Amino acid sequence: MVxxxxxxxxxxxxxxxxxxxxxxxxxxxxxxxxxxSHYGLFPRTVQGLLGIFTAPLLHGDxxxxxxxxxxxxxxxxxxxxxxxxxxxxxxxxxxxxxGIWVWAAARDSYHIGASGIIYGFESxxxxxxxxxxxxxxxxxxxxxxxxxxxxxxxxxxxxxxISWESHALGALAGLITAYNFKKExxxxxxxxxxxxxxxxxxxxxxxxxxxxxxxxxxPPNTIIxxxxxxxxxxxxxxxxxx
Numbered sequence: 201m202v203x204x205x206x207x208x209x210x211x212x213x214x215x216x217x218x219x220x221x222x223x224x225x226x227x228x229x230x231x232x233x234x235x236x237s238h239y240g241l242f243p244r245t246v247q248g249l250l251g252i253f254t255a256p257l258l259h260g261d262x263x264x265x266x267x268x269x270x271x272x273x274x275x276x277x278x279x280x281x282x283x284x285x286x287x288x289x290x291x292x293x294x295x296x297x298x299g300i301w302v303w304a305a306a307r308d309s310y311h312i313g314a315s316g317i318i319y320g321f322e323s324x325x326x327x328x329x330x331x332x333x334x335x336x337x338x339x340x341x342x343x344x345x346x347x348x349x350x351x352x353x354x355x356x357x358x359x360x361x362i363s364w365e366s367h368a369l370g371a372l373a374g375l376i377t378a379y380n381f382k383k384e385x386x387x388x389x390x391x392x393x394x395x396x397x398x399x400x401x402x403x404x405x406x407x408x409x410x411x412x413x414x415x416x417x418x419p420p421n422t423i424i425x426x427x428x429x430x431x432x433x434x435x436x437x438x439x440x441x442x
Contacts, residue, residue, distance in 0.1 A: 208281065215276025219269055222314065225257055226265050240310035243303050251311070252299030258312040268314045271348065275321035282340065283328075283385045290377055294320035297373035298366060306365035313363065316370030319355070322348050323374025331382040 229236055236258050241251025259265040280287040298316040322344055329341030355368040 211277050211281035214280050215273050219272050222257060222265060226259055237310055237312055240312035241299060241303055242310050243306045243308060248303055252303055255299060255312050256314040256317055264313060268318060271318045272314060275318060278325060279321060286381055286385050290324060293377050294373045298370040301369040302366050311363045311366055316366035319367045319370035320374035322351060323371040324378045327375050327378035331378055
């Protein structure tokens, strides 16, 4: 069993690694005084196909990268913490789907930046809570709306120089991914109070977390199945055994 502290550290590690990679690339451009924008995604061209993989790693300037850094960290940590069993699949599906669709449908211009991934994460977290009808994940959806609800304007072609196509198609990728993975990831926890082995496991987990002297605390929204035998059936069993 992964302890909460280790789980949080792992959830932080992967988004930090990805964001660090983005900064290394931008620092390389600044130090060498070169631009890698020509490795961006140019729709419907053979050379632009490479941009499906490289465009999210490139940013126009420091301001562009700064604007994407915090959302990538916050949303990435949430994804890897709450959806750790499918987090890598979510990341790659959103990453590749957004790139492929932008290549197929966007304007004839170089598209760069990780904002498509950000919109994909936002959309996934919101719709995943809606599709699953899980109170905890619904609360998480509302939290994401509170943080980044104003980002919805980014999917409209209202600002020159912004790849609104990446935003809109990233959001679409997040929605579709949320639907496709609605039965995977964090399930509602169920405990069977008639199962001695299960009860022992729960108790041992509570000891591992330093709660040996406290009663077992079941998580919110826990589903409990009771198993019991009435006295009549119990007497019949005793007679049959005799």
